[in-house]
Amino acid sequence: MEDRSKEASAPKIVVDFAAQKTEAGWQSVWDSFWLRFTPHWFTWIGWATLLGGLGYLWRVTKLTSVLIATVLSGVFILMYFYSFFFRFDFRNVPLVGRHRKASILVSLILCGALSTGAYLLFNGIEKAFSAHEKFVAEQDSVQKCGCSREQHESVQVRHE
Secondary structure (H helix, E strand, O other), X not given: OOOOHHHHOOOOEEEEOOOOOOHHHHHHHHHHHHHHHXXXXXXXXXXXXXXXXXXXXXXXXXXXXXHHHHHHHHHHXXXXXXXXXXXXXXXXXXXXXXXXXXXXXXXXXXXXXXXXHHHHHHHHHHHHHHHHHHHHHHHHHHHHHOOOHHHHHHHHHHHO
């Protein structure tokens, strides 16, 4: 029987804060980073937009199936971010240096923070759909009223 355990895990990406490189060496590292990261970024933006669309559909339709798809998608993207960022192995972190156990702990904390931050950032895109939905509803209300936006807002304030 074959051992497939290595296939399931992605290779570690070492980030060494003490690396010594020439200016050309650092430029090569930056070029490589942007060439590898940018496609991920735009894929993630597409996913976040899809999550926002699912959230919008659920608010409009209140269908259980759409709610389930929205919740599962949110969980899946969070788990993906954890899997993606926990591949990073931060080494020689300032103030920790070469203490391996402390480095591992700091690496785990940094990866967790990156994962959670990415999730919250992309969750914010879903919130933009809500804001747009609210704006459109307000515009419709102003148009139905037949008055200016300022007049409409003053009427609403008096009614509250």
